[in-house]
Amino acid sequence: MPPKSIAVIIVAAGRGERASVGGEPDPKQYRPVAGAPVLSRTVAAFLDVPEIARIVPVIHPDHSERYAGLGLSDKRLMAPVIGGDSRQASVLEGLKALAPHKPDLVLIQDAARPFASPALISDVLTVLQTHDGALPALPLTDTIKRSLDGALVATTEDRHQLFAAQTPQGFRFGQIFSAHMRAATVRRQFTDDAEIAEWAGLRVGMVMGSTDNIKITHPEDFARAERIVLGDSRMETRIGTGYDVHQFEAGDAVWLGGVRIPHTAKLKGHSDADVALHALTDAILGAIGEGDIGIHFPPSDMQWRGTASVVFLKHAGLLVANAGGRIVNLDVTIVCEAPRIAEHVPAMRAVIAEALGIVTSRIAIKATTSEKLGFIGREEGMVAMASASIELPRND
Numbered sequence: 001m002p003p004k005s006i007a008v009i010i011v012a013a014g015r016g017e018r019a020s021v022g023g024e025p026d027p028k029q030y031r032p033v034a035g036a037p038v039l040s041r042t043v044a045a046f047l048d049v050p051e052i053a054r055i056v057p058v059i060h061p062d063h064s065e066r067y068a069g070l071g072l073s074d075k076r077l078m079a080p081v082i083g084g085d086s087r088q089a090s091v092l093e094g095l096k097a098l099a100p101h102k103p104d105l106v107l108i109q110d111a112a113r114p115f116a117s118p119a120l121i122s123d124v125l126t127v128l129q130t131h132d133g134a135l136p137a138l139p140l141t142d143t144i145k146r147s148l149d150g151a152l153v154a155t156t157e158d159r160h161q162l163f164a165a166q167t168p169q170g171f172r173f174g175q176i177f178s179a180h181m182r183a184a185t186v187r188r189q190f191t192d193d194a195e196i197a198e199w200a201g202l203r204v205g206m207v208m209g210s211t212d213n214i215k216i217t218h219p220e221d222f223a224r225a226e227r228i229v230l231g232d233s234r235m236e237t238r239i240g241t242g243y244d245v246h247q248f249e250a251g252d253a254v255w256l257g258g259v260r261i262p263h264t265a266k267l268k269g270h271s272d273a274d275v276a277l278h279a280l281t282d283a284i285l286g287a288i289g290e291g292d293i294g295i296h297f298p299p300s301d302m303q304w305r306g307t308a309s310v311v312f313l314k315h316a317g318l319l320v321a322n323a324g325g326r327i328v329n330l331d332v333t334i335v336c337e338a339p340r341i342a343e344h345v346p347a348m349r350a351v352i353a354e355a356l357g358i359v360t361s362r363i364a365i366k367a368t369t370s371e372k373l374g375f376i377g378r379e380e381g382m383v384a385m386a387s388a389s390i391e392l393p394r395n396d
């Protein structure tokens with residue numbers, strides 16, 4: 001089967017009255033979120049999907065200059081068409097503009113939702129393979145009350161079968177075009193295209209929406225949108241480094257990365273002398289400004305004699321958690337001639353992940369030799385270096 005041609009309608013013909021506190025020169029779809037106008041972000045989200053052949057923006061008759069001022073240009077972006085006095089009427093204008101191009105599928109998107117991800121768009125298109133329509137939606141999480149006057153609670157609704165609808169909503173072009181044409185002849189107003197599809201007897205499948213796929217509706221939604229783009233500005237990323245050396249002495253195994261590795265010698269130390277976990281613990285403590293391992297676990301204190309170094313690592317992890325932080329990634333390099341490290345790396349990552357409560361993909365462990373040079377080359381000892389990247393709440 002040849003690939004289906006996909007078109008997109010972006011409805012941007014509203015006045016954005018609820019998002020206005022008064023005094024803003026522009027309606028919400030032309031106002032910036034982290035430097036880029038909402039409508040430019042929405043268009044870009046769909047231009048990012050190469051399978052999309054054509055995009056038609058639908059704009060308000062008073063906004064032609066504002067639209068031109070966005071400077072949007074792409075060969076897949078059609079000239080804007082003028083919308084109607086309701087969202088439903090604006091969608092119909094978009095469908096009419098697309099009709100001569102005969103797309104197989106159409107995605108209908110609110111300009112006011114700038115964060116439709118490629119994954120969400122792809123999920124909608126997947127459901128459209130087996131249904132007449134596809135709707136991203138989120139299950140409701142609040143208890144739902146009905147009130148007749150907005151002041152007194154009348155009843156509590158069962159939320160378990162209720163979902164909040166999002167866009168893009170996807171349809172077979174011919175089916176939704178004729179459903180919209182018919183819907184335009186009845187007195188009822190429909191708030192989304194899935195409702196028109198349901199009314200026309202089409203089968204609309206659902207996909208899981210996204211909590212980031214917000215519709216900018218009220219003034220405070222701009223701050224939320226900025227946080228989605230920029231991340232949480234109350235957090236900052238810290239970097240810490242760690243370095244440790246231990247000497248070999250007579251023995252039959254070394255502890256490295258929390259794993260016992262049989263060897264012709266052991267590492268000398270007050271604890272289990274796990275040079276890799278010591279460097280890593282120091283890197284974490286360094287990132288959060290908590291000194292070093294010796295301050296927390298002094299070698300002079302007999303209670304730490306022979307202690308498994310994973311105890312030190314867990315303590316550093318606890319300090320991160322208590323500071324409201326989050327480990328972004330950890331990177332450890334072990335320098336030795338022997339033993340061979342590579343086959344033990346998965347076990348080391350598993351021990352560290354378990355100790356810190358993070359996924360193994362955030363942990364890297366590498367090993368190298370020192371080309372027989374120096375004390376490492378003479379197999380007198382071993383070195384480990386580590387770095388840690390940690391997100392912490394700002395405190396300045």
Ligand SMILES: Nc1ccn([C@@H]2O[C@H](COP(=O)(O)OP(=O)(O)OP(=O)(O)O)[C@@H](O)[C@H]2O)c(=O)n1
Pocket residue numbers: 011012013014015016017018019029058083084085086087088090091109110111112113215216217
């Ligand atoms: N006559 C209209 C009304 C709405 N929309 C578009 O439909 C989407 C969803 O509508 P909504 O968020 O309600 O936007 P507005 O109608 O602009 O908001 P308000 O009701 O606060 O004025 C928006 O992208 C909006 O631009 C449209 O194209 N034509």
Ligand SMILES: C[C@](O)(CO)[C@H](O)COP(=O)(O)O
Pocket residue numbers: 087110164165166167191192193215
């Ligand atoms: C289509 C929609 O985004 C689904 O949630 C929503 O209904 C559009 O907003 P409106 O305020 O109903 O126009």
